[in-house]
Amino acid sequence: MENPANAQALAEAARMFAVPCTFRDSRGLGEQLPSLSTVDTAALLGGPGPLVAVDNTPGAESVYRAGPLHVGASIVVGNERRGIRPDVLRGAAKTVQIPMPGRSVNTLNVATAAAVALYYLLDANGRRQARAPRPESHRPAILLAAPRDHVEAGSSLRSAAAFGWQTVTVDDREKVWFGTPRPVRNEARAAARSHRNPLRVVPAGDAWSPPHGSRVVVCAPDVDGPALHRTELTGTGTVLVIPDGDGWEPPSDAEFARVAVPGEPGRYRLLSGIVLAEAARQLGTRTSAALRPPRRGLSYGSMLGQTALPDTDLVQPWELTQY
Ligand SMILES: C[S@@+](CC[C@H](N)C(=O)[O-])C[C@H]1O[C@@H](n2cnc3c(N)ncnc32)[C@H](O)[C@@H]1O
Missing domain, CATH: 3.40.1280.10 (SPOUT methyltransferase, trefoil knot domain)
Structure with missing residues (x-):
């Protein structure tokens, strides 16, 4: 290294x-x-x-x-x-x-x-089974809650893109991501317009509340709940919250999944990487089109969520690999 x-x-x-x-x-x-x-x-x-x-x-x-x-x-x-x-x-x-x-x-x-x-x-014994068919329709939303360091936030966004997310919401109350002066980044971004599949990073806003009817699962090392790999992390309407430290107040009906490790709790990128990996593992990989039975008529693989486009930060893939 x-x-x-x-x-x-x-x-x-x-x-x-x-x-x-x-x-x-x-x-x-x-x-x-x-x-x-x-x-x-x-x-x-x-x-x-x-x-x-x-x-x-x-x-x-x-x-x-x-x-x-x-x-x-x-x-x-x-x-x-x-x-x-x-x-x-x-x-x-x-x-x-x-x-x-x-x-x-x-x-x-x-x-x-x-x-x-x-x-x-x-370890990670007793893992839940992966879903496999049509994983995209079960992909949970991700909220990075109050990351305290911009490199840890950037590295977590990189992991999210690598594990297949196209949109991530960030509660940026510590002001590490939005509106921070990143002149080098902006300069380089201008030079790289041809890069494809940017990650949409959506600010949670001051009073974030989960979308109506959603299931919120807070994934952290020090919470009282079943082990991460034994908790259902996927499904339409599921929001996985990854808090950095204990300063983020979860909604009263939130569920908890414990990221149990035998040693010290690690920095944010390590925690978010494990949570995103486990959610991606549970989603499974898309069944190859050749193996799927033919469908009749039109079908779609996932729903489009609405995002507040004007506020969305589009982060190019090459930028994420800097983290
Ligand atoms: C950033 S990667 C090296 C980049 C790599 N040579 C490339 O460009 O494809 C640095 C190291 O992280 C580890 N690593 C990163 N992503 C990995 C993955 N998806 N599976 C296994 N190891 C990974 C590997 O040990 C790898 O050598």
């Missing part, structure tokens, strides 16, 4: 799951983070247990279907731009990927990917 902020986020992902974390440092990370624990390639490949590569390489097994890690196993994640080195990929016992149904962004932030992989490879 080459970005010290990502290295710190990765170390935090490991602490979330109470596992040690070490870096193969060929890019001078250690100079900026002197407390970094390092490993060389030989030690990485010659560890005591199997090495599982986490990367979305062709043919990699879905992390949702991979069995739990063996005792003594390690997982490895890769460089922000180049992924895992080919020799490390070849030396790994297997490679698992986090399926990315998004049309525009096809990778997660590296620390988010590690947290999602650890969530499924270490």
Whole structure:
């Protein structure tokens, strides 16, 4: 890895799951983070247990279907731009990927990917079954509630796009996303008009209330409720709320899903990544058209929700990969 902020986020992902974390440092990370624990390639490949590569390489097994890690196993994640080195990929016992149904962004932030992989490879027993047919008609709405840092908010939006959301609502009471001066971003955006499938980011407004008849599920580490992967997170009219900390007041009829981790609660991008991954897992992947029985007449796969277009922030896919 080459970005010290990502290295710190990765170390935090490991602490979330109470596992040690070490870096193969060929890019001078250690100079900026002197407390970094390092490993060389030989030690990485010659560890005591199997090495599982986490990367979305062709043919990699879905992390949702991979069995739990063996005792003594390690997982490895890769460089922000180049992924895992080919020799490390070849030396790994297997490679698992986090399926990315998004049309525009096809990778997660590296620390988010590690947290999602650890969530499924270490536990998440008793998972709900995936829905599979017509997943789009069951995709829940997402509310990012009061994110406290713009990088964490941006990284969460990147995950949402990668997991297939096209619209996300943000309660931006901490003023980290809308109206913040982002001159570089705006300049670059102007130069990239050709990019397709932007993410619509809709402000929740001061007095957000769930749409009439909706079911609100608040997903957080410290709530009283069933485990995230045992809670129904999908369905028309479902709104998944991902609060950053405990400053966000849920509606009185909200349900709660607990994001249980064995270690410390991690930063917002890690929490939102796990919630979005689990919702995407429960949605399942669209049945291939060839396998579906022919339909009569016209049909549609999902309903269009109305959004307050004038206020909507359109974020281009390439911008999201900066997070
Ligand atoms: C941003 S990605 C690297 C980008 C990648 N080379 C590309 O452009 O396709 C950084 C690392 O995050 C992890 N990662 C990101 N998205 C992933 C996914 N969907 N499945 C598994 N690992 C992922 C992998 O370890 C990857 O090497």
